[in-house]
Amino acid sequence: MQPALTLLSALAEPTRLAAVRLLWDGREHCVCELVRVLGVTQSRMSRHMAVLKQAGVVVDRRDAQWVRYRRNPELPAEQAAIIDAVLNSLNTSSDRRAA
Amino acid sequence: MQPALTLLSALAEPTRLAAVRLLWDGREHCVCELVRVLGVTQSRMSRHMAVLKQAGVVVDRRDAQWVRYRRNPELPAEQAAIIDAVLNSLNTSSDRRAA
DNA sequence: CACGCATATGCGCATGAGCGTAAATAGATC
């Protein structure tokens, strides 16, 4: 699949988009934190993160018991621009409530 | 659903994304033209355009036997920015072949 | 009104995606 389509599919899901928004603070977040903040089950969160990882949006790192996810620093600029535009629309448009 | 998610879902489909790319030349295109150019069945094209229309990406206009679709001029700037970023990534990244 | 072209829609099917539950894996600590 085209990278752009893979990226769009990965983002077109509420939990994943929310996770991306959290991870876009540039810091690392473990799955358990995302689970707590987003209020989803642990297994669901794990799978969603796997989708984002496969799409190249995030990278993970083992740290003791935890797996830390963060924004993929290797993300191509054109794809980063898409994500930035999406996140910007979340902060700007009428769906601000979801912040 | 949040506007951003609706938009992402609408774009995350090959035929629809290709249609958006065509319509983003600013001109009107009838369904029959999209069918010919994109090589999909008529009913499929009609349904895909309905999805794009519902997402607010495009608008349509009856013109005799034809229905002319074009970019929605009322599209909010934040959403237009998303589409621009996506189309830009298509022209820039390794999936240029799909042009 | 019959006919033809353009478009939309109803229907049934196949596939994919998200979900919860439960079990497996991994690492830390005792």
Add this chain to the structure above:
DNA sequence: GATCTATTTACGCTCATGCGCATATGCGTG
């Protein structure tokens, strides 16, 4: 090694979505 926490994965279910085919609808022309 037993146990606890964190994470992933296997399984089965349900629902959404894309598809083809056939049919309806809309519009122009004769």
